[in-house]
Amino acid sequence: MKHYDVAIIGSGPSGASTAFYLAKKGISTVIIEKETLPRYKTCGGGFVFRGRNNLPFDITDVVEKEFHTVDIYLGKDLHFKTHREDPTISMIMRDSFDNLITEKAKEFGATLLENHKLKGLSFNDDIITLETSQGNFTANFVIAADGALSPTAKMAGWKEDTRKLIPALEYEVEISSEDFERLSKEVRFDIDAIPYGYAWSFPKKNHLSIGVASARRTKINLKKFYQEYMETLGITNVINESQHGFQIPVSPRTDGFVKNNVFLIGDAAGFADPITAEGISNAIYSGKLAAEAIIESNKNSELAEKLYLDKIGETLLPELNTGLWLSKWFYEQKTIRNLLLKKFGQRFSEAMADVFHGKRSYPKDIKATIKQKIKNLVS
Ligand SMILES: Cc1cc2nc3c(=O)[nH]c(=O)nc-3n(C[C@H](O)[C@H](O)[C@H](O)COP(=O)(O)OP(=O)(O)OC[C@H]3O[C@@H](n4cnc5c(N)ncnc54)[C@H](O)[C@@H]3O)c2cc1C
Incomplete structure (x- = not known):
């Protein structure tokens, strides 16, 4: 049975970028993908600048259009525009975009097994056996990069009702x-x-x-x-x-991100932005963090788990948790939100553009700020 250090389930942006970083460091890596590439993926294909800027290679070949200006409308009356020197959103089609990242990983020696559907996982000491539609493999680490439904997370023991x-x-x-x-x-x-x-x-x-x-x-x-x-x-x-x-x-899982050397990243972990539902940049970022954790731990499972949890706990989870609160407020409190947007809509749009560019995150004191703004508005 063929053995790999790391088996990644899924060749979306999260899985393909993890494979890229691991293979670049000479770690034996396989991507197990149920489809044949390039494959269509349901997605708006709006790739924000912070994601593009963090990629270690050029993606110009697969960019369909670039937008430096973004328009936000609220009904017929309110319209805000932001403009940045760098493209705020690059438009991609996911078949060629995901395939490009996978090809980059392959250039460094990652193996791609297309048309291989993961069907089961079994655990024996530190070795995980992966049963696929085309045979079995073993690995020390499994990365669940298999998207929103993540069958891998289910097989590895995560509960279904811990995400939104x-x-x-x-x-x-x-x-x-x-x-x-x-x-x-x-x-x-x-x-x-x-x-x-x-x-x-x-x-x-x-x-x-x-x-x-x-x-x-x-x-x-x-x-x-x-x-x-x-x-x-x-x-x-x-x-x-x-x-x-x-x-x-659009909410991180609440029952952990690592179990028995299975790491969750991207949509499998629930890492899309709660306000915009933009998920590609965090998919790539979490993939990079999982790869770094395995590399820095020298493939030690206990240390890799700790490093991954520390890394996502540093920036990613705090931003998503603030985003969750903000999203609930933004979409549920329509009347008061629209009053605030009438007054501060341009400022809000500029702040969102800065988030898209990786220049800022959602403010940690957002609850207090909004409360103060409402107070000012009614007084
Ligand atoms: C309608 C819609 C619009 C969106 N628009 C945007 C947008 O404009 N911008 C943005 O940033 N985000 C957008 N998103 C979110 C974005 O698509 C996801 O966040 C992103 O694709 C997550 O990447 P991923 O690598 O984690 O998973 P995915 O891209 O979902 O990749 C998962 C891969 O795993 C494979 N797989 C699944 N099960 C198995 C299995 N059992 N065995 C082997 N392989 C398997 C799949 O075939 C797939 O290739 C949108 C999502 C939707 C639904």
């Missing part, structure tokens, strides 16, 4: 050249285009990725809000559209 998964619906839409000419110049977010959530229009090279997401986990007719949003955008002539629904985990 929000519903999202996304369409790849081809429209008339006149409409595309008009809409392809702007990346836009429309807050409240859907209850407790937002809609987006992300222009790609030849089409738009348009979607809606609700921050509340309720039964909601996403398709209806998508159709209404198409009207808001003034799109009447759709040449072609494909619908893709999925879930985004």
Whole structure:
């Protein structure tokens, strides 16, 4: 049976980047992927600058468009614009983007096993046996990078109800050249285009990725809000559209991130941003931290676990936990939020642009700041 130091389940941005960093240090690494690459992944494909800036290689070849200006709309009356010298959002299609990172990992010696679905895990001392649709393998470490549903986490003993998964619906839409000419110049977010959530229009090279997401986990007719949003955008002539629904985990798991040498990263860990549902940059970042932990521990499992937990506890988890609070307030307290946005909307948009650029995180004292602003507003 073939043995690897590290087996990574999933070749999304989290898994592929972990493989890149591990393989670069000569650690024997296999990526086990159920699909054949390049594969479509349901995603808006908006890659924020902090993620792009942290990648150790150039991705220009797979960038479809770059946006230095971002437009945020709140209903018909409020509109905020931010502009930065670096591209705030780079538009990518996930098939070629994920494949690029995987290819970079392969260049350093990582093995990719496509069309291999993980079906079971068994644990014996420090060795983990992985049962896949095409045979068994062993590894010292397993990285669960298998996305929002993470079958690996289930197999390794994580509970299902320890995360918050929000519903999202996304369409790849081809429209008339006149409409595309008009809409392809702007990346836009429309807050409240859907209850407790937002809609987006992300222009790609030849089409738009348009979607809606609700921050509340309720039964909601996403398709209806998508159709209404198409009207808001003034799109009447759709040449072609494909619908893709999925879930985004916007809160970190509450029952740990490492068990029996299985490490959770990216969506499997619940690391998407609670306010924006932007998950690619944290997927890559958490993958890097898991790789660093294994490298720095010299493949010692106890130390690797400690290092990974320390690393995510330093910046990632505090930011996500503040984001969780902020998101609940932002989407649930609509009336007071909109009053505040009327007054401070531009400042809020600039702060979000700074978060996208990695220039700041969500302020730790956000609760007090908001309370003070509300007090000022009503007094
Ligand atoms: C509608 C929608 C829009 C979004 N828009 C954006 C956006 O614009 N910007 C942004 O930053 N984020 C966005 N996100 C979130 C983003 O897509 C995720 O956060 C990101 O893909 C997480 O990366 P990952 O590597 O953790 O997992 P994934 O990208 O989900 O990769 C998981 C991989 O694991 C493989 N896999 C799963 N099960 C198995 C198995 N049993 N065996 C082997 N392989 C397996 C899958 O095939 C897949 O390749 C969006 C999400 C949705 C649903």
